[in-house]
Amino acid sequence: MNDTAILSEPAAGTGQAREPVLKVVNGAKVYGGVHAIEGVSFDLYPGEVHALVGENGAGKSTLCKAIAGAIRLTSGEMFVDGKRVDFEQPRDALSAGICMVYQETSLVPTMTAAQNIELGNEKLLTRFRTLNIQAQQLLQSLNFHVDPATPVALLGTAKKQMVEIARAIYNKARIIIFDEPTASLTPEEIVHFFHLVRDLRARGVAIIYISHALEESLQIADRITVLRDGRLVITAPAKTLTRDALVQNMVGRQVAQAVYGRSASKTHERREKVLTVENVTMGMVVKNMSFSVYAGEVVGVAGLIGSGRTEIAKIIFGALKRNLVNGGTIRLRGKPIRYRVPRQAIDDGIAYITEDRKANGFFETMIVDDNVYIGSLATRAGFSFLLSRARRSKLANYWVERLKINALQRKARIVELSGGNQQKVVLAKSLVQEPTIIIFDEPTRGVDVGTIPHIHAEIRRLADEGKAVVVISSYLPEILAVSDRILVARTGRIVAEFDAAEATQDKILYAAVH
Amino acid sequence: MAVESPLAPASTPRFRFSLTKPTQEQIVLLITIALVIVFGLTLNGFATLSNLLNLLRSISILGILGLGMGLIVISRGIDLSEVAIMAGSWSIALIEMQHGMPIGWACMIALGLAVTIGVVNGVMVAFVEAPALFVTLAAGFVIYGLAFWFAPAWVVYAPKDAPALMFLGAGRLFGVPVPIFVFAVAALIIHLFLSRTSIGRFIYAQGDNPEAARLSGIALRPLMVLEHVIVALLAWIAGLVWIGTTGSMQMAITQGTMIFDVVLVVVIGGISLVGGRGGVFSVVVGCVLIGTLLNAFTIMDVNSEVQNIIKGIVLLAAIVLDNFLHPRDEETARQGD
Numbered sequence: 001m002n003d004t005a006i007l008s009e010p011a012a013g014t015g016q017a018r019e020p021v022l023k024v025v026n027g028a029k030v031y032g033g034v035h036a037i038e039g040v041s042f043d044l045y046p047g048e049v050h051a052l053v054g055e056n057g058a059g060k061s062t063l064c065k066a067i068a069g070a071i072r073l074t075s076g077e078m079f080v081d082g083k084r085v086d087f088e089q090p091r092d093a094l095s096a097g098i099c100m101v102y103q104e105t106s107l108v109p110t111m112t113a114a115q116n117i118e119l120g121n122e123k124l125l126t127r128f129r130t131l132n133i134q135a136q137q138l139l140q141s142l143n144f145h146v147d148p149a150t151p152v153a154l155l156g157t158a159k160k161q162m163v164e165i166a167r168a169i170y171n172k173a174r175i176i177i178f179d180e181p182t183a184s185l186t187p188e189e190i191v192h193f194f195h196l197v198r199d200l201r202a203r204g205v206a207i208i209y210i211s212h213a214l215e216e217s218l219q220i221a222d223r224i225t226v227l228r229d230g231r232l233v234i235t236a237p238a239k240t241l242t243r244d245a246l247v248q249n250m251v252g253r254q255v256a257q258a259v260y261g262r263s264a265s266k267t268h269e270r271r272e273k274v275l276t277v278e279n280v281t282m283g284m285v286v287k288n289m290s291f292s293v294y295a296g297e298v299v300g301v302a303g304l305i306g307s308g309r310t311e312i313a314k315i316i317f318g319a320l321k322r323n324l325v326n327g328g329t330i331r332l333r334g335k336p337i338r339y340r341v342p343r344q345a346i347d348d349g350i351a352y353i354t355e356d357r358k359a360n361g362f363f364e365t366m367i368v369d370d371n372v373y374i375g376s377l378a379t380r381a382g383f384s385f386l387l388s389r390a391r392r393s394k395l396a397n398y399w400v401e402r403l404k405i406n407a408l409q410r411k412a413r414i415v416e417l418s419g420g421n422q423q424k425v426v427l428a429k430s431l432v433q434e435p436t437i438i439i440f441d442e443p444t445r446g447v448d449v450g451t452i453p454h455i456h457a458e459i460r461r462l463a464d465e466g467k468a469v470v471v472i473s474s475y476l477p478e479i480l481a482v483s484d485r486i487l488v489a490r491t492g493r494i495v496a497e498f499d500a501a502e503a504t505q506d507k508i509l510y511a512a513v514h
Numbered sequence: 515m516a517v518e519s520p521l522a523p524a525s526t527p528r529f530r531f532s533l534t535k536p537t538q539e540q541i542v543l544l545i546t547i548a549l550v551i552v553f554g555l556t557l558n559g560f561a562t563l564s565n566l567l568n569l570l571r572s573i574s575i576l577g578i579l580g581l582g583m584g585l586i587v588i589s590r591g592i593d594l595s596e597v598a599i600m601a602g603s604w605s606i607a608l609i610e611m612q613h614g615m616p617i618g619w620a621c622m623i624a625l626g627l628a629v630t631i632g633v634v635n636g637v638m639v640a641f642v643e644a645p646a647l648f649v650t651l652a653a654g655f656v657i658y659g660l661a662f663w664f665a666p667a668w669v670v671y672a673p674k675d676a677p678a679l680m681f682l683g684a685g686r687l688f689g690v691p692v693p694i695f696v697f698a699v700a701a702l703i704i705h706l707f708l709s710r711t712s713i714g715r716f717i718y719a720q721g722d723n724p725e726a727a728r729l730s731g732i733a734l735r736p737l738m739v740l741e742h743v744i745v746a747l748l749a750w751i752a753g754l755v756w757i758g759t760t761g762s763m764q765m766a767i768t769q770g771t772m773i774f775d776v777v778l779v780v781v782i783g784g785i786s787l788v789g790g791r792g793g794v795f796s797v798v799v800g801c802v803l804i805g806t807l808l809n810a811f812t813i814m815d816v817n818s819e820v821q822n823i824i825k826g827i828v829l830l831a832a833i834v835l836d837n838f839l840h841p842r843d844e845e846t847a848r849q850g851d
Contacts, residue, residue, distance in 0.1 A: 319729060341733075342729050342731055352729065354729060359725065360728075361729075362726060363723055363726060364722060366722065370715070373715075374715055374719055374732075377715065377716070378716075378732045379731060383712060385711055385713070386712070387710055387711060429730065430730075
C-alpha cells in the first residue's frame with residue numbers, strides 16, 4: 001500500500017473540518033476464503049466529494065455496503081466522528097447519518113414521493129396533508145421539482161433519484177453514498193445532478209461517489225480513491241490526477257502478467273460465418289446491436305455492466321426475448337432464428353454459460369456427476385427415460401478429466417465445491433450438450449487464480465476444434481488474453497471492434513467508457 | 515481418475531449419515547421410533563399387531579395423497595386441489611353408478627375427470643404462469659361446486675354389491691389390509707420414478723433451481739403439466755381406497771383440514787418447500803409419525819381440538835427445522851465464491 005499517496009490534507013469545499021467524519025482502518029471482507037476487500041483504509045471529511053473508482057469486482061460496492069451497514073466487515077475498524085462503530089444492519093448506519101443511494105432505486109413504487117421520503121419514520125398517525133406539506137417544503141428547499149403526491153412509479157429516473165436524495169436529507173444524512181448515480185441519466189440531468197452534489201457539499205455533507213465514468217469523477221470529486229482486486233491502490237486529490245493515471249492505476253496489475261499472459265497467437269483464417277446479429281433491439285437495454293461470429297475464433301465482448309452484453313447473449317440463447325416489432329434479425333448459418341425457450345437454442349447447438357452460476361448455473365443439491373448428466377439428458381440426442389449409471393460415469397469421467405475438476409470432490413454436493421470447481425462443472429454441464437457456438441459470460445468470475453488458466457485453455461481448445469466461441473468479460477486482461485477479435489459494447493450497441501493484435505486495455509476502456 | 519465402483523447412487527446421497535448434520539428424515543425417523551417405544555411401553559393396546567396394522571391402514575390414504583403432494587413440492591410447486599380431485603371425481607362416479615352405469619365405466623369417468631383437472635391445473639401453472647398456490651386453491655372450489663351440481667349430496671354411497679370396487683379399501687391379503695399394499699406399491703413406483711428415470715431427475719432439477727433447469731434445456735412446461743397429472747392420478751387411487759374403507763365418498767372433506775394434513779406429512783418428512791430436497795422416504799416417515807401420534811391420541815382419548823393444536827405445533831416445528839437445516843442468507847449464499 002502506497003502510504004505516501006494518501007494525503008493528510010482534505011481538499012474539502014468548506015475546508016474547516018480537520019477531523020474525518022468517517023474512517024475505515026484496515027477493512028477486510030472475506031467471502032468463502034476469498035478477500036472481496038483487504039486492508040482498505042479509507043477516510044472521508046465533511047463537505048468532501050470522494051470518488052471511488054475501479055473495475056467491476058474491484059471491491060467498491062463491498063466497501064460501500066460495509067459503510068452503509070448492509071454487510072459486516074470480517075476484520076478492520078470503522079469510526080464515525082472518531083467513535084468506533086460496528087453496524088449490524090442498515091438501520092444502524094442510517095441512525096449514524098450514513099445513507100446509500102442505490103443504483104437500482106430502493107423506493108417503493110406504489111407509494112407517493114412524500115410517503116417514500118418518510119418511509120421508515122412514520123408516526124403512528126399521519127395526515128396525508130401534513131405529510132405532503134412537509135415533503136413539499138423539503139423538496140423545495142432542495143430545488144427539486146417533484147410533486148410529493150405523485151406515486152413514485154410514475155416518476156422518471158432523474159426524479160426518482162431526487163426523491164432518494166430528499167429521503168437521505170430527511171434522514172439527516174451526513175454521509176451520502178452514490179452508487180453509479182449518473183448511469184441512467186440524460187446529459188442535462190447529469191448537469192443538474194452535479195449542481196445538486198455541489199450544493200450538498202456546500203451544506204457540509206460528505207459524499208462517496210462511485211462511478212465508472214472517469215471524466216465525471218475527475219470533474220466532481222475532491223479526492224479520488226482507486227481500488228483494484230479489493231486493495232486500495234491510491235488516494236489522491238482529483239486535481240493531481242488525470243484520466244490516464246486513473247486507468248493505469250485501475251488496470252496495471254502484477255498478477256495479470258502471470259495469469260493472463262497472451263496465449264500463443266496464431267493467425268486463424270476465418271471460416272464459416274455461423275452467427276449474425278443484425279440490429280437486434282430489446283427495450284432500452286439493447287439497441288440496434290450488430291455483429292458476426294465465425295467458426296474457429298474467439299470473440300471477446302468487453303463493456304461495462306448495463307452495456308447490454310449479457311442481454312444480447314441471452315437473447316441469442318432464447319432466455320430473453322427481443323422486441324417483436326423491429327427487434328432485428330439473428331441468423332444461424334444464414335437461417336433466421338427466434339427462440340422462445342433455451343431448449344430450442346440448445347437443440348441448434350448453442351450454449352450459454354451463465355455469469356451467475358449460483359443463481360442459474362448448477363443444481364446445488366446434486367453431485368458433480370448428476371449435474372453433468374442432466375446437461376446431457378436435457379438434449380434431444382442424450383435423452384433416455386431410464387437413468388444409466390454407466391453412461392453417467394462415462395460422461396462425468398470424461399469431463400472431470402478434460403476440465404481437471406478436483407476428483408476428490410465428486411461425491412460432494414456442488415455447493416460445497418470451490419468457486420473454480422463449480423465453474424468447471426457449469427462448463428461441463430453445457431459442453432456435454434455438444435454445442436457448436438459457445439457463449440461464455442464472465443467465465444472466470446469468482447474463480448481462484450489457479451483455475452483461470454484451465455478455463456482459458458478450454459476456451460482456446462474449443463475454438464481450435466472449430467467451434468465459434470464468444471467470451472463476455474468485464475475483465476480486460478481476460479479479454480485480451482483469450483480473444484482473436486474484440487468487440488466493445490456500450491449502452492446497448494457495439495461501438496468498437498479491435499483485432500487482438502492492435503487492442504490494448506486503454507483503447508478498450510476508452511471505447512467502453514465514452 | 516476413473517472412479518467406477520464407489521460412485522454414489524443415482525439419487526442424491528441423502529442417506530449419508532453424519533452426526534454433525536443429520537437430515538430431517540433421520541431426525542423424524544428417530545423421533546418416531548422413540549415415540550413408538552414410549553407409547554408401546556406406556557399405552558395399553560398400542561403395541562399389539564392388530565393396532566399397528568390399523569395404524570398403518572389409517573395412514574395409507576394420507577400417504578398416497580402425500581406421495582403426489584411430495585412429488586410436486588419437490589419440484590417447488592404445490593397442489594391444494596388434490597383432496598378435491600379425489601372427492602369430486604369419485605362423487606360424480608358414484609352418482610353415475612347409482613344411476614345404473616356399469617362400475618368399470620364409472621371408474622373410468624372418475625379417472626378421466628381427475629386427469630382433466632390435473633391437465634387444466636398444469637396448463638394454468640405452466641403456460642398461463644399463474645401461481646400454483648392460487649390456481650389449485652381456486653380449482654378446489656370449482657371442483658367442489660361442480661361436483662355438488664352433479665351430485666347434490668354430502669355423502670354419496672357406493673353400490674352395495676361391488677366387491678371389486680371395495681377390494682382396495684376393505685380387502686385383506688394374508689391378514690394384512692390391502693390399503694397398506696396399495697400405499698407400498700404406489701410408494702415404490704413413485705420412488706423408482708423419482709430416482710431412476712430422467713423425468714424424476716428433471717423434477718429434482720426444477721425444484722433445485724428452475725432457472726438453471728430452463729437454461730439447461732429442460733422442457734419445464736410439459737414437465738409441470740405432467741406433475742399435476744401425476745398428483746391427480748394418485749388422488750384417483752386414494753379415492754378408490756377411500757371408497758373401499760368407508761363405503762362412500764364425502765364431499766365434506768374438501769372443506770376440511772385434510773389437504774393440510776397432506777402438506778403436513780410431506781413437510782415433516784423433510785421435503786423442503788424450498789424444493790429439490792427429500793424423497794418418497796420422507797413421505798413415509800412423515801406419515802408414520804402422524805399416524806403414531808393420532809393413534810396414540812385415540813387410545814388416550816384426547817379430543818380433536820387438542821389433536822389439531824398438536825398437529826399445528828408439529829408442522830411449525832418441521833418448518834423451523836427445515837429453515838435451520840437449509841438456512842438462506844447472504845453469507846451462505848456466497849459460499850464458494
